Amino acid sequence: MTTATVPAPLDVQRILAGIDTMATQKAVAAQIVARASADDTSARELAAILAGDLALAGRVTKLANSAYFGMSGRVGSLQFAIAVVGFMTVRTMATVALTDLDDESRLPEDFWPTSTHLAQAATLLAPRFGERPPDALCLGMLAQLGSALLHHNDPEGYAQLVADEPDLPSRRLAEERRYGIHALRLTAVALEHWGFPPRMVAALHSLDDLTAPDGALLRVAFEVAARLSRRPHVPVPVGRLCGGLLTEDALDLVVERVRAEAEELRMAMLS
Template sequence: MTVTPFPGADLQATPVQVFDIEKVLASIDSMAAQRPVAAQIVSVANSDDTDARALSRILASDVALASRVMKLANSAYFGMRGRVTSLQFAVTVVGFTTVRTMATVALTNLDDESRLPEDFWDVTTSLALGASTLAPRFGERPQDALCLGLLAQLGAALLHHNDPDGYEAIIAAEPAYRGRRAAESRRYGINSLRLTSVALEQWGFPAALTHPLKEIDDLQSMDGALLRAAFEVAARLTTEDYEEVPIVRLTGGRLREDDLVPVLDQVRADAAELRRAMLGEAPESDDPEENPGEWTF
């Protein structure tokens, strides 16, 4: 499917790119040859025939990815500091959807910061932790919300990779995410969150992770409210001179400003550790609880 420009786009101010979604997704699929273990995990993690032992056997074939799963399982987020020394136990702790999410990050080169917008992982970790922390207020599972936040910016990474100069110009002109999505639509005929949903649907991710991406800009839809709140949290923490949007408006009254104070504090506290786990970075300290070292199958 080749996406054509929206009617009424300002072609002079914002040059419109013809954006071929199939070509972009095909280029991602071609990466599977370079990361076969990650590709296999994305494929089998939701199968009824896959259990923690089988998934951990596959995961063990990619030492870097397995180490990231171990780091995450031993992070403060899961409350298991240094107690997870088995890869099979790590898979059980973080859950199949999280392992599949981490494999998707690896498969799509989201762990290569040289190919991403400058603040990509600062925003992504804030999004993921904000969504996860707020999830119970919206009747959602924290781990599912964590995965939603980790994957939400996949489309932005794809747009940036295919049009780095144009996308950097959008970021510079539109620091607010809603305005940025409008600019993306004008330039590419699709915004980054919709592109994320297309990719995740192609790879068989459940509607719980794709539907909110489509509903985020409909303020009347509660299906997008959690993700709207998470983006507001991320913006307040990562965007300089950000003009705050009242959280009550974004969430249909589900949240008030006082509700965000502990959430912002929690995200600040945990963001660096989540980033290290997702990117496989070394811990800042030599504390064995932060760096479990050797692990077994």
């Protein structure tokens, strides 16, 4: 089945402006996105802001107390929770709230299974690629933001596109044809717009360039997610994706850990 085209490309600036407008309705999340990256922000200040949104504060505390961070119920205060998960993770969770990624009814069907697989895989693989696991967690968690934004702006059309193109590289080509931009590029534009670290943006821009080391971690994380998906997938040799930094045996161990642990991460992020 061929996905229908639309007469004009997506207005990216309109989408970003729409999210900025939403920020006025989610003032706490917007404040956190802005303040969490400032050099002079303390955990105490961030906790004071976060306390204004009980649902978001509860998610941060639950994540800090989860087995994922090894604390298992020992985190009693919001300030301590922020110290445990890190400012970047709090900022990522605020971005999830700000862009309605916590409303699964407004997302592509495979959004959160894939996102948690990406986040868990990136976290486990981070040391192999010289990255910090908390930063890798955030990169994996937000990598699909662009697909959510496409779905928000064209629910029926994008749902059909996802159904027609289960293979992610093919889906990116279909997104380019329909919208003039693919989802990963839209994620990069959005994260750059909000001042996320250039390294995160570079990883998204470099994903399809197998010679670019910036994108290697995310490429391998996407391969892990694809191998765990219910959709048909022809495995790509991992050495090709990362310049030989990882073997198939090592990747198999990561796949099994992600299979066992990703659902707990999803529940901690969303419930």
